Amino acid sequence: MLDFLKQPWPWYVAGPLIGLMVPVLLLIGNKSFGISSSLRHVCAACLPAKIPFFNYDWKKEIWNLFFVGGILLGGFIAVNLLSNGQPIQVNPKLQTELATYGITNYNSFVPSDLFTWSSLLSLKGVFMMVIGGFLVGFGTRYAGGCTSGHAIMGLSNLQWPSLVATISFMSGGFIVANLILPYILKL
Amino acid sequence: MININEPIQEKKHHEFLTENTDFEVRSLDAVCFNESELKHPWWYNLKYAIAGMLFGIILVKAEVISWFRIQEMFRLQSFHMFGVIGSAVAVGVISVLIIKKFKIKTIYNEPIEFVSKKFNKGNVYGGLIFGFGWAITGACPGPLFAQIGTGATVIVITLLSAIVGTWVYGYFRERLPH
Numbered sequence: 001m002l003d004f005l006k007q008p009w010p011w012y013v014a015g016p017l018i019g020l021m022v023p024v025l026l027l028i029g030n031k032s033f034g035i036s037s038s039l040r041h042v043c044a045a046c047l048p049a050k051i052p053f054f055n056y057d058w059k060k061e062i063w064n065l066f067f068v069g070g071i072l073l074g075g076f077i078a079v080n081l082l083s084n085g086q087p088i089q090v091n092p093k094l095q096t097e098l099a100t101y102g103i104t105n106y107n108s109f110v111p112s113d114l115f116t117w118s119s120l121l122s123l124k125g126v127f128m129m130v131i132g133g134f135l136v137g138f139g140t141r142y143a144g145g146c147t148s149g150h151a152i153m154g155l156s157n158l159q160w161p162s163l164v165a166t167i168s169f170m171s172g173g174f175i176v177a178n179l180i181l182p183y184i185l186k187l
Numbered sequence: 188m189i190n191i192n193e194p195i196q197e198k199k200h201h202e203f204l205t206e207n208t209d210f211e212v213r214s215l216d217a218v219c220f221n222e223s224e225l226k227h228p229w230w231y232n233l234k235y236a237i238a239g240m241l242f243g244i245i246l247v248k249a250e251v252i253s254w255f256r257i258q259e260m261f262r263l264q265s266f267h268m269f270g271v272i273g274s275a276v277a278v279g280v281i282s283v284l285i286i287k288k289f290k291i292k293t294i295y296n297e298p299i300e301f302v303s304k305k306f307n308k309g310n311v312y313g314g315l316i317f318g319f320g321w322a323i324t325g326a327c328p329g330p331l332f333a334q335i336g337t338g339a340t341v342i343v344i345t346l347l348s349a350i351v352g353t354w355v356y357g358y359f360r361e362r363l364p365h
Contacts, residue, residue, distance in 0.1 A: 005248070011270030014249030018271065019278025021242055026286060026299050028234050033279075034211030036328040039353040053212075053357035056215055063235040064211075068332045070236035074243020075252070075336020082248065090255045091264035098258075108252040110325070110339040117341050127298040128323055133331075133345035135320025137352025140328060142313025142363065144304070145210035147327040151272060154210055154304070156279025160305040162210065172318015177261030181322055 006084040022156050031063055032150030036140035038068045096103075101185040114185075124187040143168065199227050208307050208365060213300075243333045252333045254325030307365040313356075320349075 025031040041058045042065075048054035087106035098104070103113045119125035140146040143165045145154060151169065154162025207215045246252050249271055260268035271304070286299050293299060321327055324345055326334060331349065334342045356363075 008250050009245070009248040011249065011267050012274060014245055014251070014330040015271040015274030016278045017245045018242070018249070019282065021238065021273035022279040023282035024238055025235075025284060026282075027291070027293055029231075029295070030293050030299055031235070032211060032213055032302075035332075036353075037209060037211035039328060039350050040209070040212065040357070042350050043354045043357060047354065049358075051354075051357045051360075053360050054354075056212075056352075061212060062229075063232050066232040066235040067239035067242075068329075070239020070241075071246070071329055071332040074240040074245075075215055075238070075247050075333035076338075077240065077336075078244045078247035078333075079337040081242065088250060088253055088255050091259055091262075094255065094262060094264050095257055098255075106255065108339065109247070109250065109255075109337055110334050110342060111254050114254070115339060115341050115345075117196065120341065120344060129341065129345045130348045132323035133318050133348030134352040134355075135316050136324055136326070136328065136331070136345075137320075137349030137354075137357045139313045139315070139317025139320055139352075140349075141209075141353045141356040142309045143308060143317055144208045144307070144313065146317065146329070147272075148329055149211040150310075151273050152279055155276045156283045158280065158283075159210075159304055161304050161310045164306065165210075165310040166338035168311050168314025169318045169321060172315035173257075173261045173322040174318075175315075176297050176319045176322035177258060180319075181258075184323065 003084075005082050008088075018152065019156070022153055025067075029063065032149070033153040034145055035068060036137075036146035036149060037061065037069075039062045039137050040141060041065060098185075101182075105184070122187070124184060127184045127187070139172075149151070194240055206365075208309055210304050213302060214333060242334060246333045252326065252330035252337070257321065257325040271334070308361070309365050312364065320352075 022033050025033050040054070041061050044054040044056060044058035088109070089108065103111050105112050114124070114128055116125075120129060143150065145162070145165065147169065150162040150165040155166065209215065250256050253273055256265070256268055259265040268281060283301070287301070291299060317327075324331075326342070326345070328349065331342055331346045335346065
């Protein structure tokens with residue numbers, strides 16, 4: 001059993017389990033599944049600065065901060081107790097492409113050839129971490145949710161604006177991954 | 188003078204706040220105000236931490252927090268991510284249908300509420316911007332937290348940057364097309 005858990009889980013196991021987060025959160029406290037709003041609560045708690053968007057009672061939404069704290073802990077547990085230590089298997093075509101940018105280490109989820117403290121001092125690192133992160137935070141809030149809030153919770157509740165948002169996420173991703181990211185990786 | 192000006196400004200802000208574009212923050216919807224939550228002591232929130240922990244484990248074991256898997260998805264080189272998201276949505280849709288059909292209540296015997304959201308242009312513009320960031324960082328907000336947990340400490344910078352991005356959106360919100 002433990003050996004089974006230690007392998008990477010196939011999509012037909014992991015996907016339905018992720019989908020079950022929707023009813024679980026609704027049943028244990030009437031909560032809509034969504035993660036990016038935790039970033040908004042941090043802003044509201046730390047630096048509301050009289051901006052109307054951040055002036056609300058964030059303590060009413062504190063469950064969300066407990067939830068993301070749990071995700072962090074879950075990441076720690078999965079890697080330290082439930083891992084078989086094997087590198088990630090990806091499509092050989094991707095491996096060939098990434099090798100041309102010097103990305104060859106598949107031992108961690110976050111490529112250690114790109115995301116390190118020392119690479120923060122390079123232009124590439126600033127693009128990958130600082131600018132990339134900014135776009136994630138700005139975009140999710142502008143869109144009113146992220147993959148969990150729109151693509152999973154919103155679609156589960158058959159909300160068509162969530163479908164529009166999900167198509168936009170995917171379109172933006174396709175454009176950058178194929179047309180722009182290669183130039184960033186070449187830096 | 189001040190008294191004359193104030194109500195106008197108040198109204199402007201008020202109008203703006205009632206327009207809740209956030210699909211995730213429900214306490215801002217007047218229709219769906221869950222006051223009962225306040226009566227619970229803080230440790231009731233621990234159940235959300237446990238739910239989050241399980242979610243974090245699933246995210247890691249499904250490898251959806253992997254930058255490599257996101258690159259595969261956006262290059263259509265693997266079915267994995269589409270399978271994960273598609274089957275998650277399928278289970279979510281069925282769950283919500285069951286909850287609505289049988290009027291299932293929460294463990295505190297409260298009726299489960301769903302809010303319908305109005306479309307705004309931010310769903311497209313913001314969605315595209317998030318997509319750009321998703322392809323670069325290989326992570327949406329949930330995986331950012333999980334990645335830090337896996338020991339990629341530098342992702343704290345990506346997360347802080349995402350918080351700054353959220354703040355900047357809040358600052359310019361009234362000037363952005365919605």
